[in-house]
Amino acid sequence: MLQEPTPPLLVFLGAPPPPRGSSSPPPSPFWGAASPPPIGSFEKVFKTDHHPQKGTPLGGVIPSHFIRVGVHGSNGGVGPNDPLVRRGTSRESAQRLAKQAEAAEEAGNAQNGVPYGHGVSVTTPGSNARLAKDPADAVSATRRALEDAGFPVRHTPTRSAPNHHTVQRPKPVTEEIADLFNRVFGRKPKGG
């Protein structure tokens, strides 16, 4: 017979953590926070090797402020035609992507002059299968597709995840950028 689990000893449960930068707990929980203010420009982040984006594998129009940076695989990691996996099959909002990119940028250091970057996490299919609770709850795109769309990929291995990569994002992450990012991974755009 199944037994009802004994509730754990509840010690402290307040509101979830406040948003970054807040000095006191807000009356509303963190998920009600407004979008963060712009903290820079794409050009400031990627100030070398600028090339206007000339095409897109998606058949859409790339905004003029998107730029292509670097050479496929030039900083290590997977090859241009290798898939990279991103958790979740649903469209991700600009606000969510911006906060994730900001967290990575703040916590990632500069190694040999290459910053961790303002970006979000992707990994290889093998690592996703090993690390994810539900490996099927994911989407994928090749490194080439991401970089051709204006999202440079950096190999950012961690101790436990040697295949971790970071997909760089412009600042601020607008809804337009979020839509393009979601489209590269085959997710439906906002309202789509």
Place this chain on the structure above:
Amino acid sequence: MAIEDLLLSCPPGHWKTEQAVVFDWNDGPRQGIAALAFPECEFVFELVEERINPNGLDDRLFRLRELPVGSVRSVLGLIPQLGELSKPVWIPVWRFASEPEKQATDRAVDSVLAEARGTGLVVLSQDLERFGGAWAVGEGQWKQTDWFGFLGIPRSPEDRSR
């Protein structure tokens, strides 16, 4: 004083992270070590479960193992070649000049982590900088399929409307 007594003696909102070193990052910390300035203690954190937050960092529950004070400093002393420290949370890019150097560092870090003592503590955080809850989970309660439900952690308003 044991870490259970230290952490459960003050609200998580008052905890202050001195330094977290992240060994596994996926849009937020998943596993690593941390030293708190208040209350003063050190621990290994390991992801138990995460819940998607549609407009921000995901909510994450971590199980803690207590480390002797000074462990985080010891680990940092093993990896100066990985670059400048980010405070209070650092994701070292685990890249070394050679494979033997990497293996030697991994062994040295493992020896520090081997000193960790298991606890029944589970904490809620998105980023290891701010903490939203702490629970002491008893023996026999670890095989949960829905930790957020088990601990009674409410969903965000956006989640409820989805």
